[in-house]
Amino acid sequence: MALLGASGLLLPSAAILLAIYTAYLAIYRLFLSPLAKIPGPRWAALTYWYECYYDLFLPAQYVFKIKQLHDQYGPIVRITPDEVSIADPDFFDTIYAPGPGHKRDKDPEKSKALGFSTSIGATVGHDLHRKRREPLNPFFSHRSIARLAPKLHDKIQQLEENLARAAAAGDVVNLSDLYYAFANDIVNEYCFGHSQNLLADPPLAHVQRKNVDSVLRGVKFNLHFSWIRDLIHRFPPALSARFTPPAIRDMIRFRTGIRRDIDRVLNHAPPPTDKEAHPSTTDTTQQSVFTSLRDSPSLPDSEKSPQRLEDEATLLVMAGTQSTQLSLTIAHYHLLANPQLMARLRAELATTTTATPLSTLEKLPYLTATMQEAHRLGFGVTGRNPRVAPDENITYTDPQTNQVYVLPPGTSTSTSTFLVHANADLFPDPFAFDPDRWLGPAGVARRRYQLAFSRGPHICIGMHLANAEMAVALAAMARWDLRLFETGAEDVAMRHDYHILMPRLDSEGVRVRVLGRAG
Numbered sequence: 001m002a003l004l005g006a007s008g009l010l011l012p013s014a015a016i017l018l019a020i021y022t023a024y025l026a027i028y029r030l031f032l033s034p035l036a037k038i039p040g041p042r043w044a045a046l047t048y049w050y051e052c053y054y055d056l057f058l059p060a061q062y063v064f065k066i067k068q069l070h071d072q073y074g075p076i077v078r079i080t081p082d083e084v085s086i087a088d089p090d091f092f093d094t095i096y097a098p099g100p101g102h103k104r105d106k107d108p109e110k111s112k113a114l115g116f117s118t119s120i121g122a123t124v125g126h127d128l129h130r131k132r133r134e135p136l137n138p139f140f141s142h143r144s145i146a147r148l149a150p151k152l153h154d155k156i157q158q159l160e161e162n163l164a165r166a167a168a169a170g171d172v173v174n175l176s177d178l179y180y181a182f183a184n185d186i187v188n189e190y191c192f193g194h195s196q197n198l199l200a201d202p203p204l205a206h207v208q209r210k211n212v213d214s215v216l217r218g219v220k221f222n223l224h225f226s227w228i229r230d231l232i233h234r235f236p237p238a239l240s241a242r243f244t245p246p247a248i249r250d251m252i253r254f255r256t257g258i259r260r261d262i263d264r265v266l267n268h269a270p271p272p273t274d275k276e277a278h279p280s281t282t283d284t285t286q287q288s289v290f291t292s293l294r295d296s297p298s299l300p301d302s303e304k305s306p307q308r309l310e311d312e313a314t315l316l317v318m319a320g321t322q323s324t325q326l327s328l329t330i331a332h333y334h335l336l337a338n339p340q341l342m343a344r345l346r347a348e349l350a351t352t353t354t355a356t357p358l359s360t361l362e363k364l365p366y367l368t369a370t371m372q373e374a375h376r377l378g379f380g381v382t383g384r385n386p387r388v389a390p391d392e393n394i395t396y397t398d399p400q401t402n403q404v405y406v407l408p409p410g411t412s413t414s415t416s417t418f419l420v421h422a423n424a425d426l427f428p429d430p431f432a433f434d435p436d437r438w439l440g441p442a443g444v445a446r447r448r449y450q451l452a453f454s455r456g457p458h459i460c461i462g463m464h465l466a467n468a469e470m471a472v473a474l475a476a477m478a479r480w481d482l483r484l485f486e487t488g489a490e491d492v493a494m495r496h497d498y499h500i501l502m503p504r505l506d507s508e509g510v511r512v513r514v515l516g517r518a519g
């Protein structure tokens with residue numbers, strides 16, 4: 001009885017406490033928070049359910065809603081109780097790349113979503129990020145990537161073998177899968193000294209690409225409910241297998257493969273050799289990124305734990321595959337959908353051969369402009385990736401009203417590439433694929449608004465690798481006559497923000513029939 005009486009009192013008391021806390025939180029967020037005066041919808045200021053609705057129920061549409069909010073409220077909008085979006089392209093560097101002497105952390109809540117928390121991409125603290133990134137930088141410099149040219153050419157040869165086979169058999173080719181395989185083989189070989197040789201197995205590339213898509217489709221759920229994912233991870237494996245959504249199961253499988261590679265590196269075991277492998281898929285003579293990290297004197301042992309290196313490798317392989325695949329697919333789709341653009345590219349490439357060095361390809365203006373335009377419409381990382389200034393105010397002056405807004409240290413502040421790349425003042429007719437906008441003096445001036453690789457301390461580490469892969473692949477693929485097969489603009493257009501662009505969710509990718517080599 002006494003117990004019943006106690007629990008009978010406990011519940012109402014807990015309910016009253018919860019009601020008081022909720023009321024306090026609402027009053028704080030709406031009236032007392034330092035962000036209370038920032039324009040924006042009251043619901044967004046009051047509760048994360050506003051963002052959650054656009055992220056989970058529509059789904060992955062908040063990036064588009066934020067653009068509408070800016071049209072309604074102006075260049076600065078409070079988009080969650082704790083985050084402010086600034087749609088001013090000239091303010092991008094203040095948020096992301098403020099220069100020496102200014103620190104920018106990542107927002108820990110947003111960093112959780114992808115799940116590889118000790119990778120450089122998810123590292124929250126400015127200083128720790130720098131320590132982790134420094135030993136990786138030399139591998140991804142322009143000069144190091146230039147040395148990869150022979151490997152890239154081997155992979156191009158394999159890519160073209162796929163087209164030749166399809167031409168002979170009259171098969172439909174899925175370019176999204178081929179580019180996935182191409183980028184995945186290269187980044188794996190660079191990281192671990194071997195790859196799965198996916199270019200030899202496009203159906204497997206298709207399965208893996210779809211798996212990564214479904215993993216990415218989980219990022220919004222993880223953003224809002226990462227505690228559920230973390231809870232499931234604590235269950236015994238047999239139980240967690242029953243509750244784990246397919247997307248997370250795919251991620252676990254993917255990471256198990258990465259972990260095998262990391263264990264092999266840490267145990268000084270040689271990369272596996274595959275008799276079927278293409279000559280370029282295994283290279284035991286070269287140091288790979290991870291053998292070098294293992295041997296790096298500048299990284300303390302605590303930074304070389306299997307878990308940390310697994311996180312790093314997962315990010316490198318995922319980012320190095322998916323984003324490059326997207327930009328390549330977008331470029332190639334638009335070249336095929338607009339024969340006049342393909343004709344311009346072919347005219348420029350007429351002076352080149354398959355042996356033309358990467359350094360020459362990189363200087364071709366129309367090829368470069370085509371790549372820039374594909375990056376622009378790929379939107380890089382479509383998620384907002386907010387930054388937090390830990391020890392200084394961020395001050396923004398609305399150019400229209402001259403109103404000054406002071407965001408105190410710790411405020412999560414963001415802009416998205418979508419807000420910049422789809423800005424019609426900077427890029428007229430912003431959803432049209434128009435490489436010309438990157439040419440001439442106006443094109444050069446526009447480059448400061450190319451944010452696909454971001455800027456500042458977290459600028460994409462794989463930018464030179466991605467551009468090298470794209471230059472050689474587009475130059476080679478332009479030599480083939482392909483016809484789009486059951487593919488339209490909706491298969492490459494940004495329709496959802498799942499950290500990176502996702503087109504219509506039932507898209508099969510960009511598919512083509514191969515007519516033969518271009519005459």
Ligand code: HEM
Nearest residue numbers: 120121319320323324327380381452453454458460462466
């Ligand atoms: C067209 C292709 C690519 C695009 C558009 C792209 C875009 C980006 C963007 C926007 C960021 C910054 C994210 C942030 O602010 O947190 C980033 C970071 C990163 N990218 Fe890429 N990326 C591409 C290719 C690659 C490749 C080929 C690799 C690997 C070799 C790679 C590895 C990474 C890593 C490790 C980071 C984290 C860097 C850090 O936080 O310090 N990316 N990428």
